[in-house]
Amino acid sequence: MSGVEVRRKDVQEVTVVYLKGYLDAHTAPEFEKVLQELVDQDRVNIVVNLAELTYISSAGLGVFMGFIEDIRKKGGDIKIAEMADKVFRVFDLLGFPVLYEIFKDESEAIGKYR
Amino acid sequence: MARKIENYRLRIPSQTANLQVIRNFVSDVAKSVGFENQDIGKIELAVDEACTNVIEHAYHQDQKQDIDVAVKIDYDKFTVVITDHGKGFKPEDVDIPDMNRYLAELRVGGLGIYLMKHLMDEVEYNTRPGRSNQVRMVKYLLHKDKKKKQSA
Numbered sequence: 001m002s003g004v005e006v007r008r009k010d011v012q013e014v015t016v017v018y019l020k021g022y023l024d025a026h027t028a029p030e031f032e033k034v035l036q037e038l039v040d041q042d043r044v045n046i047v048v049n050l051a052e053l054t055y056i057s058s059a060g061l062g063v064f065m066g067f068i069e070d071i072r073k074k075g076g077d078i079k080i081a082e083m084a085d086k087v088f089r090v091f092d093l094l095g096f097p098v099l100y101e102i103f104k105d106e107s108e109a110i111g112k113y114r
Numbered sequence: 115m116a117r118k119i120e121n122y123r124l125r126i127p128s129q130t131a132n133l134q135v136i137r138n139f140v141s142d143v144a145k146s147v148g149f150e151n152q153d154i155g156k157i158e159l160a161v162d163e164a165c166t167n168v169i170e171h172a173y174h175q176d177q178k179q180d181i182d183v184a185v186k187i188d189y190d191k192f193t194v195v196i197t198d199h200g201k202g203f204k205p206e207d208v209d210i211p212d213m214n215r216y217l218a219e220l221r222v223g224g225l226g227i228y229l230m231k232h233l234m235d236e237v238e239y240n241t242r243p244g245r246s247n248q249v250r251m252v253k254y255l256l257h258k259d260k261k262k263k264q265s266a
């Protein structure tokens with residue numbers, strides 16, 4: 001394992017991306033690859049489940065920022081679910097909750113697309 | 115309880131794969147002197163950001179170079195000094211983003227120094243052209259009883 005495991009699950013028109021491990025300058029490209037794949041496939045209703053993400057640095061946050069414009073232009077969004085407090089504190093410090101909707105439960109986030 | 119004076123050092127190749135080792139190194143020291151989890155998280159993130167900058171901007175991904183991470187415990191003062199021998203920069207030339215504008219304009223990157231300044235109590239750069247570059251960051255260990263008094 002390279003430090004992060006990225007898994008995706010398609011739930012009808014929504015895709016849930018699960019991140020397990022840590023997201024730093026070393027592992028961010030793994031996440032980037034999956035988001036690029038989703039954009040290329042026009043699967044832009046995305047929920048990122050961060051229940052098993054233990055750490056994020058600005059390199060990881062940069063992936064969220066790098067895709068949001070394209071995804072929203074295509075009519076989609078990135079919603080975040082089940083974020084641990086430690087990861088939330090970094091998002092919050094930078095004001096990211098203004099840009100990204102954050103949900104306690106994955107099902108709630110998926111429901112937002114329906 | 116913070117110890118008197120102790121020094122810890124790590125020299126490691128400038129590779130992103132080593133960021134986790136660097137984070138573990140500083141976290142372990144911070145934990146051993148009594149920092150709480152939230153502050154340990156701040157220290158490891160600030161150090162990660164500083165080292166990521168070294169890997170990408172000072173050494174331009176040259177993996178044969180080394181990064182030196184030194185931690186000094188001086189009673190309640192936790193100092194970490196990160197040294198490289200790559201390309202230096204003038205801290206005053208680095209644009210520190212205004213986060214409202216940053217988010218409104220959906221910008222990418224350039225958050226490392228912003229984070230370091232907000233996570234640590236002191237951040238200072240020392241660039242010696244052709245010799246070495248150092249970033250020195252300090253976090254103070256506040257004991258629970260002091261914290262209570264401060265917030266009272």
